[in-house]
Amino acid sequence: MHLELALLEAQGFVLTHHRNPGLGSGVGRNTNNIPYLAHNSSLLDQTARDVRPKHHVLRTWSLPSSVPGTFLRVRHRRLFAREVCRTLQLAGLHQLPTGNGNSSRRHIYLRRPLSPSSSLNSSYRRACFSSSSVFHSPKSPIDLAQTANMKLLYPTSLAIDTRSIEGFPLTLHPYDVKSPIPDDLVDAEILVTWTNSASNLSDAQSRMKNLRYIQSLAAGPNDVLNAGFDPKKITICTGSGLHDHTVAEHALGMLLNAARRFYEMRDYQLQGKWPAHLGGPQPDRPKDRFTTLRDAKVTIWGYGNIAKTLAPVLLQLGATVRGIARTPGVRAPGVQIYSDDNLEEILKDTDALVMILPGDESTKHAINAKTLAMLPKHAVIVNVGRGTSIDEDALVEALEKGRLGGAQLDVFQTEPLPDNDRLFKVPNLVVSPHAAGGRPQGAEELIVGNLRRFLAGQELRNAL
Template identity: 30%
Template sequence: MTVNVMFSAPPRLWPVYKPLLENYLDEMGIDVDLKTGFSPDVVDYVVYAPSGLRDFTPFTRLKAVLSLWAGVESIADNTTLTVPLARMVDHGLTQGMTEWVVGHVLRYHLGIDAHIHGLKGEWRQDVPPLASERAVTILGLGALGQAAAVALAALGFRVTGWSRSARDVPGVTCLHGGDGLKTALNSAEIVVLLLPSTPATENTLNAETLALLPRGARIINPGRGPLIDDTALLAALDSGHVGHATLDVFRTEPLPASHPYWTHPNVTVTPHIASETRPVTAAKVICENIRRGEAGEPFLHLVDRGLGY
C-alpha cells in the first residue's frame, strides 16, 4: 500500500529533502507518494516546518506530524492537531550545536576577544585558568543540553546542568526545580541556555535570576529568544553585573537594525546560526518515524503536549 506523505515546509527545502526522503524510504521498502499538496483526507504523514499550515482538522487519515525543527513552539499548542507530534532530534543538529557552544565557551574561558579586539602593542600576560577551575552552567538538559554538557565536562570544565525535572548526566552535576536553579546560577561564570520555549521557560533569565550570577558572568544563548528578559539583560550589562552576552536567538528575527544589542559593546550577535537541521541526517530521522508508524512501533521524539516539548 502506498504511503502518502505531505511536505509542508518552506519551498526552498523541497528540492533538498525530496530525493533524500524518497531514497531512504525506498531503502526501507516503503512505497511512498511524496508531494507538497494532497487532498487532506488521504494524507498519512505531514513532514512539517512552519509554512502556513495551521488547520489539521481536514486530515482525517493523518497518523503523525513529523517536525523538521527541534523547536515546536509554533505548533505544539495547536488544538486542531490531535495526532502524535514528533520533534527533530538528529545527530547533525546535535553535533552542530555542541561545536558552537563549546567554541563560545572556550572563547570566553580563554579571553580570546581581548586579543582579537584589543591589547594592541600591550604585552599583557593574562593567563586563563584551567578548565577545571571554570564553572559552566547549562540551563536545559534535553538532547542538545546534555550533549553540550558532556562535551564541556570532557574538556575538564566544572559543569552544572539544570532542568525543570530531574536528570542524570555522567560527569555533570544535575540540579532541578526552583532551588536548583538558584544554586546553578550562584556559581556560574558562564551560563548557556538550551531550554525549549514554553510559557514556563519564558524569561528564565530576568532581573531576579540575573542578580544571582557572580559579577562579570558571561551568558550564551543559542536556545530561544524568549528565555531572556531583554530589558533586564541590558540593565545587567550596563551595570557590569553581566560581563558579556553572546546571543544567537531573539524574540524578533531577523533582529531589527535598531535593537540595542547590535551596538552594545558587551554583546555579540550571531544570526541564528548556532545549529541547523542537517537534511542528510534529519531525513533519516523522518523516515525512521514513518517506518515505525507503518510497523505499529512507537514513534521517536514525541512531544509532550502538556509541557510543550
C-alpha cells in the first residue's frame, strides 16, 4: 500500500494522496491508526492549472465551507519544487514535505494555517479531530500556527544538506559546536548536535530554556547526558544507525589486520627488513593461531545495528559468528545470540572477540582480568564500542605476558591518548584514533523524519 502522507498538524488531522484508486476515498485510518482524508473524497473540490510547461503541475484543492483552509499539492522535479515552495511560503503557506527523497518526482503539500476554533461539520470532526481513540500519540501535535518562529540549530561540524530540511514551519540556523551558543539563538526549540565540545553542551544546557528536542548524530547519548540534559524533560534522540556501515567496515579491517598482521609487516618495513616469517609457505588455518577469517569463531559482544551490518560480511568470508547480548535468541542474519550466563562457555571457544558495547555502568570493564582469562591465548580483541568496556591495565598485562594473541582498539578510557602513553608500546596492540565512525551517513533523512514525527507529536526514532 503506497500512501504519501502530509500531516496537517491540527489535532491529528492527516491529508493523504494515494495512487491506488482501489483504496477507496473519504475519511478513514492509515496503517498507523491515524485518521486521513483521501484526495478522491467528495469533500474535495479539485481544480488544476499548469505552472510550467512539461511535468510541473500545481493542483489546488479547496475544501467546502465546513472545512476551512486551502491545501496545495506540488508534483514536481526537485529543483523546481524549491522555487515553487519558496514562492508559496511568501504567500503565507506552510510546506509539509513528503514522498520518497530518492525519487526524481515528489509531492509537497502546503496549507494555510487553520484556526483551532474553525467550524467543522459534526461527522467530520468526530472522524478526524475529536476522538482520542482514533489518534494515538505520546504527545499533543504541535499547531503549525505556533511554529512560525520555532528555531532549529544545526552544527557546522558536519556538511549537512540544509535544502533537504527546508520547508518545515521553522527557521534553520548554523552554530559553532566549540563555542557558546549565540545570544540570539538561545531561545531555539530544537538542537542538532555532532562533535560538540563539553563546554558548548554545558552552555546550551544552562541557557537554552526553550529547548524541547535534541537530535544527536552520535551513536550514543553520552555527551548530551553528561552535559546535564534530562531526557524526562527534553526529547533526546541518538544517531543510532548513522554509523553502522562505517564502524562495521572499520571492525572488519581490524580483524583482517589482526589475522594477516599487516601492522607487523609495516614495522619491518620501517626498519628496512624483510618479514620472512610472515611470507612464503604458511600452515592453513592452524588451531593455535588466528590467521584467517575462514572457519574462525568470531564472537560479537553487543549485538545491535552495527553487528547486524558486520555479521553478513564475516559469514560471507567463512567465519562462524555468534553474539552476546542481554536477550538471547536468533537475530539477523540468523546469528545465535547468547546471554551473559553463557559468557565463559562462549569466550573459551573464541578466536576473535569484537566489542561493540555501549558506554554505561553495566558495561564498565566488561573485559577484565577474569574475562581475559577465559579467552584462548591466541585470541584477539577488537573494540569499536566504548573504551570504558575494557580494563586497560588488565589488557596490557595479558598482552605483555603473552596470555592474549593481540588487540585492536579504536576507543579508549582517555581520549586522545597522552603522548608516550604505554599503550603505544604494548606488543601486538594496534591503536586506532577513534576513527571507526566520525562520518554519519543519512543524517538528513534522520533529521527530517524525526522533525515530522516531532511536529506531529509522534514517537521519534532513537528516542531515549
